[in-house]
Amino acid sequence: MNKEITGGCCCESVAFKLKDDFGKFFFCHCEQCRKLTGSAHASNLFTSPSNIEWTKGEDKIKRYDHPTRSFSKAFCVDCGSGLPFLTQSRKFLIVPAGSLNEEPSKTLDAQIFTAEQAEWHKAGLQAVKVEGFPK
Numbered sequence: 001m002n003k004e005i006t007g008g009c010c011c012e013s014v015a016f017k018l019k020d021d022f023g024k025f026f027f028c029h030c031e032q033c034r035k036l037t038g039s040a041h042a043s044n045l046f047t048s049p050s051n052i053e054w055t056k057g058e059d060k061i062k063r064y065d066h067p068t069r070s071f072s073k074a075f076c077v078d079c080g081s082g083l084p085f086l087t088q089s090r091k092f093l094i095v096p097a098g099s100l101n102e103e104p105s106k107t108l109d110a111q112i113f114t115a116e117q118a119e120w121h122k123a124g125l126q127a128v129k130v131e132g133f134p135k
Helices: 031-037 118-123
Strands: 004-008 015-019 023-026 042-047 053-054 062-066 072-076 093-096 111-112
Touching: 031 042
Parallel strands: 023 111
Antiparallel strands: 004 015, 015 053, 023 042, 042 093, 062 072
């Protein structure tokens, strides 16, 4: 039996729970995912569309579907945090890994669209690592 994982947004307006039952886990470096996340890549877990129970704030979720391409994003209207959403085909529930409160047991399957990976991200992987803000 899979353990239950909880998640939600940064301001705690939205909360959900789901089973730790993910089929795929990708870091996507495509331009659209970088723009949607404002980061170097999206970190998306894929699961069954029925594998979610919204426990708080489902009315606080806004969804963006690109008008001509099949990519989407769901986010909290109060704080902007990325949240789980059904793909436009409704075949998968995509769960942003950063929206989870616990670590999933699924390990990364692949980094995808690496041909579009930002050069600043490649260089940044070699940067000095500090546990908090630099002094």
